[in-house]
Amino acid sequence: MTARRSTALYRHLSALYQRSFRDEYGEDLVATFTEQLADDGATRVWWSTFRDLVVSVPFQYLEARMNRRPSPQTVAEISTGVTVAAVVLALVAGTGPVVGVFLLAAVAALVVATLAWKAARPVGLNGANRWRTMLVVGAALLAAVLVVINVPPYNGKDLPGPGWALMMLSLVSSVALIVVGLTMGIAGRSAQHTTAS
Amino acid sequence: MPAASMYLLLALLDGENHGYALMRLVDEQSQGAVHMGPGTLYGTLNRLLADDLIVETTDDSERTGNERRRYYRLTQAGERVAHIELARLRTLVDRFRTIPRIGGAPA
Numbered sequence: 417m418t419a420r421r422s423t424a425l426y427r428h429l430s431a432l433y434q435r436s437f438r439d440e441y442g443e444d445l446v447a448t449f450t451e452q453l454a455d456d457g458a459t460r461v462w463w464s465t466f467r468d469l470v471v472s473v474p475f476q477y478l479e480a481r482m483n484r485r486p487s488p489q490t491v492a493e494i495s496t497g498v499t500v501a502a503v504v505l506a507l508v509a510g511t512g513p514v515v516g517v518f519l520l521a522a523v524a525a526l527v528v529a530t531l532a533w534k535a536a537r538p539v540g541l542n543g544a545n546r547w548r549t550m551l552v553v554g555a556a557l558l559a560a561v562l563v564v565i566n567v568p569p570y571n572g573k574d575l576p577g578p579g580w581a582l583m584m585l586s587l588v589s590s591v592a593l594i595v596v597g598l599t600m601g602i603a604g605r606s607a608q609h610t611t612a613s
Numbered sequence: 614m615p616a617a618s619m620y621l622l623l624a625l626l627d628g629e630n631h632g633y634a635l636m637r638l639v640d641e642q643s644q645g646a647v648h649m650g651p652g653t654l655y656g657t658l659n660r661l662l663a664d665d666l667i668v669e670t671t672d673d674s675e676r677t678g679n680e681r682r683r684y685y686r687l688t689q690a691g692e693r694v695a696h697i698e699l700a701r702l703r704t705l706v707d708r709f710r711t712i713p714r715i716g717g718a719p720a
Contacts, residue, residue: 437656440659446651447682448651452651464648469650471653
């Protein structure tokens with residue numbers, strides 16, 4: 417088979433690739449195949465190209481299908497939205513068990529957002545000490561809240577004006593920081609352990 | 614990390630290059646163990662681009678006629694990952710060097 421015919425045949429075969437991949441790399445696939453033909457000869461190139469097609473064509477379809485899932489960024493955005501909504505609802509709903517449910521939802525959504533954010537980062541680039549900072553800031557904020565509600569002049573008394581809302585927000589933020597810090601720390605350690613082993 | 618991705622990152626440690634040259638480099642550096650076809654090559658490059666480990670350095674205006682080539686180079690993240698992979702491989706080799714049964718000398 418002449419080089420020209422081989423290239424024409426490969427061009428037809430490259431139409432088997434998933435559409436977006438073909439649109440992006442169709443010309444590069446053919447150009448690379450042509451260069452291979454010039455360097456290695458038709459027999460060797462067709463043998464390796466056949467194997468390549470058998471493996472990479474289905475793989476591209478599979479990858480395109482898998483990528484239809486919401487991206488980690490979308491998951492993080494939705495989770496952050498849920499967190500904000502839950503905190504606002506907790507503040508509006510006032511006291512009672514419903515506040516606990518909303519706050520729990522906020523913490524759960526933050527954990528999901530953190531894990532999605534971490535999943536979106538390339539391997540080996542985890543912020544090594546960021547989780548410690550979050551843990552320390554969360555603990556400090558929690559300590560500040562505990563001090564304010566247990567030390568005069570506000571111990572056992574209603575906080576003035578928006579003070580209650582501010583305390584609730586600080587409490588939720590501190591718990592969220594601690595939970596997210598712990599989640600990142602554990603995920604980072606297990607990733608390190610996996611890489612090491 | 615799949616072998617094709619790892620070899621492409623390691624090949625790019627030498628500097629930017631185009632797809633076909635990278636394919637040749639990988640073939641040479643792996644001593645024929647990783648022989649990629651065009652589909653595997655561009656599929657892998659596409660994933661490395663999506664992961665921000667490499668960037669395309671050819672702009673659209675240069676991609677015309679016979680000189681139509683896409684060049685790729687490592688990002689800072691890609692370079693770090695390549696070095697992490699190298700360190701991991703070194704550790705692996707060092708560990709197995711101490712096992713006499715597979716030809717190594719005891720530590």
